[in-house]
Amino acid sequence: MEFWNDPITTMFNSLLESFTSGSMSVATATVLIYALGILLFVTFAMVLDIFLVWIERKVVARFQDRLGPNRIGPFGIFQPFADIVKLLIKEDITPIGADVVLFNLAPIFSMMSVLLLWAILPFAPNMVGVDLNVAMLYLVAAGSIGTLSVIMAGWASNNKYATMGAFRTVAQMVSYEIPMVAAILVITVLAGSMGTVGIVEAQEEWWQVFFLSAPLTFLIFLISAIAELGRSPFDLNEAESEIVAGFHTEYTGMKFGLFYAGELLHSFTFGGFIALLFFGGHRFFGLENLGPIVGALIFIGKALFFYWVIMWVKYTVPRIRIDHMLAFNWKFLTPLSFILLMVTALVGRLLLDSAWLVPALFLSNVFIGWMTVLYLKSHERKTREAEEAKSVPVAQH
Amino acid sequence: MESPWIYVGVFVLVGLFIPIAAIAIAAFLGPKKPNAIKQSTYECGIETVGDSWIQFKAQYYIFALVFLVFDVETVFLFPWAVSLNQLPLFAVFEGIIFILILLAGLVYAWKKGMLEWA
Numbered sequence: 001m002e003f004w005n006d007p008i009t010t011m012f013n014s015l016l017e018s019f020t021s022g023s024m025s026v027a028t029a030t031v032l033i034y035a036l037g038i039l040l041f042v043t044f045a046m047v048l049d050i051f052l053v054w055i056e057r058k059v060v061a062r063f064q065d066r067l068g069p070n071r072i073g074p075f076g077i078f079q080p081f082a083d084i085v086k087l088l089i090k091e092d093i094t095p096i097g098a099d100v101v102l103f104n105l106a107p108i109f110s111m112m113s114v115l116l117l118w119a120i121l122p123f124a125p126n127m128v129g130v131d132l133n134v135a136m137l138y139l140v141a142a143g144s145i146g147t148l149s150v151i152m153a154g155w156a157s158n159n160k161y162a163t164m165g166a167f168r169t170v171a172q173m174v175s176y177e178i179p180m181v182a183a184i185l186v187i188t189v190l191a192g193s194m195g196t197v198g199i200v201e202a203q204e205e206w207w208q209v210f211f212l213s214a215p216l217t218f219l220i221f222l223i224s225a226i227a228e229l230g231r232s233p234f235d236l237n238e239a240e241s242e243i244v245a246g247f248h249t250e251y252t253g254m255k256f257g258l259f260y261a262g263e264l265l266h267s268f269t270f271g272g273f274i275a276l277l278f279f280g281g282h283r284f285f286g287l288e289n290l291g292p293i294v295g296a297l298i299f300i301g302k303a304l305f306f307y308w309v310i311m312w313v314k315y316t317v318p319r320i321r322i323d324h325m326l327a328f329n330w331k332f333l334t335p336l337s338f339i340l341l342m343v344t345a346l347v348g349r350l351l352l353d354s355a356w357l358v359p360a361l362f363l364s365n366v367f368i369g370w371m372t373v374l375y376l377k378s379h380e381r382k383t384r385e386a387e388e389a390k391s392v393p394v395a396q397h
Numbered sequence: 398m399e400s401p402w403i404y405v406g407v408f409v410l411v412g413l414f415i416p417i418a419a420i421a422i423a424a425f426l427g428p429k430k431p432n433a434i435k436q437s438t439y440e441c442g443i444e445t446v447g448d449s450w451i452q453f454k455a456q457y458y459i460f461a462l463v464f465l466v467f468d469v470e471t472v473f474l475f476p477w478a479v480s481l482n483q484l485p486l487f488a489v490f491e492g493i494i495f496i497l498i499l500l501a502g503l504v505y506a507w508k509k510g511m512l513e514w515a
Binding site: 031034035038039042046087088089090092093094095096097104107108110111115116119129130131132136137138155157158159160161162163167171174175177178181182185188189192193194244249253254255257258323326327330331334335338341342348349350352 | 405422482489
């Protein structure tokens with residue numbers, strides 16, 4: 001029974017005992033067990049990634065009224081394995097004039113930045129890689145490595161389209177990091193903690209989930225997460241109809257596969273972060289009390305749901321223009337997210353430990369949303385009237 | 398768990414190892430027959446002209462500058478946000494004034510037309 005209540009610690013202790021029974025020191029054994037555990041964990045992530053490829057292809061097919069892969073295995077479930085075999089035996093081409101070191105490092109960094117996020121994903125209270133006390137800063141930092149890898153890929157490819165994709169990435173991912181950090185700050189204010197476990201603990205009852213305390217922040221986080229992922233409507237860095245394939249134009253074989261797999265796993269990971277920050281992580285109306293394994297399954301289910309939401313947005317909304325993309329971020333999302341941060345800090349501090357905290361936060365969000373819509377309407381009307389006044393009136397007869 | 402950063406360090410190593418292993422296996426299995434045409438830059442179908450490290454729009458640089466201001470300052474907000482519930486109410490107003498100064502910078506950049514993509 002002890003195993004089912006806390007599988008990770010139980011396994012860790014029994015392994016530590018058997019390792020240190022020889023001449024090995026505790027420190028060496030700990031690092032060795034860490035390495036083994038992480039290898040297992042990351043392998044799980046990669047296997048999940050393989051199925052994410054299948055889910056992605058199947059879901060996009062359904063959105064576009066097609067069948068999708070359906071030849072290999074039941075419902076085409078073995079299609080991604082065939083893809084992997086194909087990617088493995090493809091020739092690896094490095095273009096002439098490419099910066100070889102950066103060119104090869106870029107896909108590695110892209111995958112690593114995603115895998116690093118898995119260190120702080122809390123699948124259940126005691127099934128978390130590491131409970132960092134600065135997990136939210138770690139999330140932003142690991143995300144920046146992903147941006148760096150895109151810039152490296154674009155710069156090192158010796159290809160004008162790839163360079164252009166990299167420039168767009170600088171503008172986009174870097175800009176959308178601001179509202180994302182502000183959204184994370186709102187959650188930090190509400191939870192009083194930057195650790196992932198602390199944030200999940202703060203959402204103990206179903207009405208305490210931060211989606212109810214901060215619905216607008218949830219929308220801002222979702223939008224900026226999609227932009228950080230570089231998925232449509234924010235896929236300007238790839239933009240296959242404009243700049244070939246953007247930053248990974250020159251990549252072939254497994255290196256391209258790493259970019260692709262990294263993108264899908266990144267989407268799933270951000271689905272997990274949305275579940276953890278706004279929907280109580282592994283909690284689902286008391287079902288999580290059955291044990292950490294059930295909690296982990298609930299967490300994966302929630303993450304898959306938000307992965308599906310991100311896919312839904314991707315295959316529904318067309319790509320936006322770069323000036324619209326930047327104006328939307330700097331003139332709308334950034335001011336709004338900081339206003340939300342100020343209001344949340346004030347309301348949260350004034351009504352600390354009060355039963356009215358959640359309703360007050362919810363109502364203040366509704367109020368801010370309403371004011372924003374009113375402002376946007378009046379702004380739109382003013383712009384339209386200014387343009388109508390500018391245009392030459394038709395001659396009257 | 399003595400230090401969580403040991404775990405993160407091991408995670409970085411494993412995170413580097415997995416993609417390197419994938420690329421190494423692919424390099425081992427795949428054919429290696431390079432030639433000049435195959436390795437030429439793929440752009441739009443006709444031959445590439447000039448260097449790819451071209452001049453780029455200065456606007457990218459300006460957005461990066463505006464970002465830098467915000468990103469550095471938001472790091473200062475994290476300790477404030479974590480300990481907000483233990484601090485006196487005065488600290489909330491201090492934080493709000495700090496954010497307002499940040500937003501004043503954004504408004505300045507906005508009024509100067511730095512946020513226009515022209």
